[in-house]
Amino acid sequence: xxxxxxxxxxxxxxxxxxxxxxxxxxxxxxxxxxxxxxxxxxxxxxxxxxxxxxxxxxxxxxxxxxxxxxxxxxxxxxxxxxxxxxxxxxxxxxxxxxxxxxxxxxxxxxxxxxxxxxxxxxxxxxxxxxxxxxxxxxxxxxxxxxxxxxxxxxxxxxxxxxxxxxxxxxxxxxxxxxxxxxxxxxxxxxxxxxxxxxxxxxxxxxxxxxxxxxxxxxxxxxxxxxxxxxxxxxxxxxxxxxxxxxxxxxxxxxxxxxxxxxxxxxxxxxxxxxxxxxxxxxxxxxxxxxxxxxxxxxxxxxxxxxxxxxxxxxxxxxxxxxxxxxxxxxxxxxxxxxxxxxxxx
Amino acid sequence: xxxxxxxxxxxxxxxxxxxxxxxxxxxxxxxxxxxxxxxxxxxxxxxxxxxxxxxxxxxxxxxxxxxxxxxxxxxxxxxxxxxxxxxxxxxxxxxxxxxxxxxxxxxxxxxxxxxxxxxxxxxxxxxxxxxxxxxxxxxxxxxxxxxxxxxxxxxxxxxxxxxxxxxxxxxxxxxxxxxxxxxxxxxxxxxxxxxxxxxxxxxxxxxxxxxxxxxxxxxxxxxxxxxxxxxxxxxxxxxxxxxxxxxxxxxxxxxxxxxxxxxxxxxxxxxxxxxxxxxxxxxxxxxxxxxxxxxxxxxxxxxxxxxxxxxxxxxxxxxxxxxxxxxxxxxxxxxxxxxxxxxxx
DNA sequence: CCTAGGTATGGCATCGTTGTCATACAGTGG
DNA sequence: CCACTGTATGACAACGATGCCATACCTAGG
Numbered sequence: 001x002x003x004x005x006x007x008x009x010x011x012x013x014x015x016x017x018x019x020x021x022x023x024x025x026x027x028x029x030x031x032x033x034x035x036x037x038x039x040x041x042x043x044x045x046x047x048x049x050x051x052x053x054x055x056x057x058x059x060x061x062x063x064x065x066x067x068x069x070x071x072x073x074x075x076x077x078x079x080x081x082x083x084x085x086x087x088x089x090x091x092x093x094x095x096x097x098x099x100x101x102x103x104x105x106x107x108x109x110x111x112x113x114x115x116x117x118x119x120x121x122x123x124x125x126x127x128x129x130x131x132x133x134x135x136x137x138x139x140x141x142x143x144x145x146x147x148x149x150x151x152x153x154x155x156x157x158x159x160x161x162x163x164x165x166x167x168x169x170x171x172x173x174x175x176x177x178x179x180x181x182x183x184x185x186x187x188x189x190x191x192x193x194x195x196x197x198x199x200x201x202x203x204x205x206x207x208x209x210x211x212x213x214x215x216x217x218x219x220x221x222x223x224x225x226x227x228x229x230x231x232x233x234x235x236x237x238x239x240x241x242x243x244x245x246x247x248x249x250x251x252x253x254x255x256x257x258x259x260x261x262x263x264x265x266x267x268x269x270x271x272x273x274x275x276x277x278x279x280x281x282x283x284x285x286x287x288x289x290x291x292x293x294x295x296x297x298x299x300x301x302x303x304x305x306x307x308x309x310x311x312x313x314x315x316x317x318x319x320x321x322x323x324x325x326x327x328x329x330x331x332x333x334x335x336x337x338x339x340x341x342x343x344x345x
Numbered sequence: 346x347x348x349x350x351x352x353x354x355x356x357x358x359x360x361x362x363x364x365x366x367x368x369x370x371x372x373x374x375x376x377x378x379x380x381x382x383x384x385x386x387x388x389x390x391x392x393x394x395x396x397x398x399x400x401x402x403x404x405x406x407x408x409x410x411x412x413x414x415x416x417x418x419x420x421x422x423x424x425x426x427x428x429x430x431x432x433x434x435x436x437x438x439x440x441x442x443x444x445x446x447x448x449x450x451x452x453x454x455x456x457x458x459x460x461x462x463x464x465x466x467x468x469x470x471x472x473x474x475x476x477x478x479x480x481x482x483x484x485x486x487x488x489x490x491x492x493x494x495x496x497x498x499x500x501x502x503x504x505x506x507x508x509x510x511x512x513x514x515x516x517x518x519x520x521x522x523x524x525x526x527x528x529x530x531x532x533x534x535x536x537x538x539x540x541x542x543x544x545x546x547x548x549x550x551x552x553x554x555x556x557x558x559x560x561x562x563x564x565x566x567x568x569x570x571x572x573x574x575x576x577x578x579x580x581x582x583x584x585x586x587x588x589x590x591x592x593x594x595x596x597x598x599x600x601x602x603x604x605x606x607x608x609x610x611x612x613x614x615x616x617x618x619x620x621x622x623x624x625x626x627x628x629x630x631x632x633x634x635x636x637x638x639x640x641x642x643x644x645x646x647x648x649x650x651x652x653x654x655x656x657x658x659x660x661x662x663x664x665x666x667x668x669x670x671x672x673x674x675x676x677x678x679x680x681x682x683x684x685x686x687x688x689x690x
Numbered sequence: 691c692c693t694a695g696g697t698a699t700g701g702c703a704t705c706g707t708t709g710t711c712a713t714a715c716a717g718t719g720g
Numbered sequence: 721c722c723a724c725t726g727t728a729t730g731a732c733a734a735c736g737a738t739g740c741c742a743t744a745c746c747t748a749g750g
Contacts, residue, residue, distance in 0.1 A: 013472075013493065015736055016736065016737060016738095017736080017737095025700085026699065026700045027736090027737080028702095028738085028739080029698080029700070031737065031739085032698095032699090032738095032739090035737095035738080037738090038698090038739085039696090039698050040698075040699090041697080041698060041699090044699085056491065056492065058466060058469040059470060059736085060411075060470070060472060060735090060737065061467075061471045061472070062407040062411050062472060062737095063705090063735070063738090064736080064738075065407060065705095065737095066405075066408055066411060066705050066706065066707095066735095066736080066737080067704070067705050067736080067737050067739085068705085068737080068738070068739095069705065073450075080436075081432050081433075081439060082429075082432060082433055082436045084429065084432070087427060087429070087435075088427055090426055090432075091425075094426060094451065094453045095453070095455075098452065098453075098460070098463075103452070103467055104452070105418070105448055105449065105450055105451075106451040107448070107449070108436055108440070122406075122448055125403050125404060125405070126406045126407060126448065127407060146401065147358065147401065147403070148358065260635070263635065267637075286632050287631050287632035287635040287636070290605070290632040290636050291632070291636050291637075292636075303427070360705090360707090361706065361708095370729080371729065371730045371731080372706090372707085372730085372731095373729070373731080373732095374730070376708060376709085377708095377709095377728095377729090380708080382708090383709090383728090384729080385729090386727080386728060386729090389728085404706085404707075405705090405706050405707070407705095407706085407707095408705070408707045408708090409707055409708075410735095411705095411707075411736065411737095412707045412708050412709085412734075413708065413735085
């Protein structure tokens, strides 16, 4: 009998069976004692609990969820964790997940379609209780829904109607932002945008267009510039439009990367802000409050977005057959120094 | 017999048994066919594979890992996802995890000790293959190591020697940064710091002190200011030291939040940078390259830190009994406009 | 005294996989 | 013709937890 092991680090992790043996009762009783369901004599319970933490017993979550056929973990799929927006979103989800007793599996698909689908499969494999996703295509939701896994789309919608969604009112706030520029006296307002295929882009574009139309400003398609996905491209595109003979007096950047490009372009060209050029941004970023003048921006509360998505998901898990709903959160305009009346021509 | 269900959404997720039945073979054969281990006739394999994707079969990762007694998921515990440093770290880990076939459970402990321990327990419950943590105390590592779970500490070390760690050489780069200020002619250099209890703080402090000593500059403890954990506190502390009669000509902020406080304080006091005051920061933040002048900063590659930590963890999982090592990554000094020679007195 | 109901406990099947083992049928070399 | 080896398959027992069921005791009420 040389089975003496140091007491501090047991050779194997303790299981329910070990606790049962140590307490001198059956596994059934042990399970009941630790879960608090069913009859257990007080004395037995005490012995069992004592044995459990003597052995450092931690229930095996996977075994439990295999047996109970329910999972306490949710999958989260975002496009790019290095982008503050997604990181804040994840933070909001994480906070709610923890307080509701769920664990979070986080995957960053880097904006790649194949990784998005691959991640979805990983969520199915772990039998996630539900998934929150900032989708790149309708495929994820379709696939997960077919697998009977609740899905919530955040930030943008691809499967409108088929699954729940939590978004902000892009169109409305883009319109109000454009209204603000028009109220200051601007007539030539450029829109720098990445894409108009997703709901985010198309709605922002729609809000901008709507504002101009409502103010009776003639449509000028040349002022809407597709500026790519990175700062470099945005900078180039901004330089292009700002050096035109009929350059705009204000630029509306449809996200924070584009705003950075515009800011740098203005600096390249020696334009004074807001005297020579007004700049506004959809998405607030930290630098916008650090530079002078600060950049007037639309702030989405990404943390709140994440929290709302998690709440939605948990409701859905409780009631899988309820009708899909779309939750729309408010976004705020933060007026800063980058906007003023255009210079008289 | 009214068990007709729509073919598109099966009532229950398909299991190995379902695939086996559909292909007309046993579970054993099915398992062998899908895993590729052991003998399976070519014809049978084809039938099985066909049945599997007909049914949309996805193997149950938890059942598998229960049976095989190995897990393919790692736990990651960071202090605050909303802080870019941690988000980038997580992104680095996530990237490596995905490419190595692991899934990542992410928890944000919000800098709270009890949540840190709670998260550690959750990792044990899911039988994580390993854990990467930016620790708040030695307790996490101690607990997890006792539970035989490999741990890698990142950014700061609490359990030096007991577990692996991946950090940057805080002391050395802090010293070089201070040397840089001294080389420019500064003699009164303040250090704004949050804490000196963690390895990060104490090493940065040590590097600063060492640089001054090596240059023969007399020690002045009043120039080392404990500035709290948020921007507001840092701003106040900075205003305090900058309005002293013998105010420093340069300030070294030990992290990006403190740097923001200093920057705002300088703005409050109308100090011109770098003429009236030189500012340097440990930690680069996006705004530091957007403001003018830009802030000279120490850039840690948080993504690389995360990748290195994941690599370390996987090595450790493969060889649990190897000696614990500490990996030290380089950090870079990015010279920008916020530093110059002090104004002649 | 007998039964009913509350309390307390253990046995056992089960969740979905995997791997060991036993079995069976080739074909091959002695 | 008899081992023997290689191929192919299915039964079955795990992994760790739970929950149904049977069993057993005790007390109270008829």
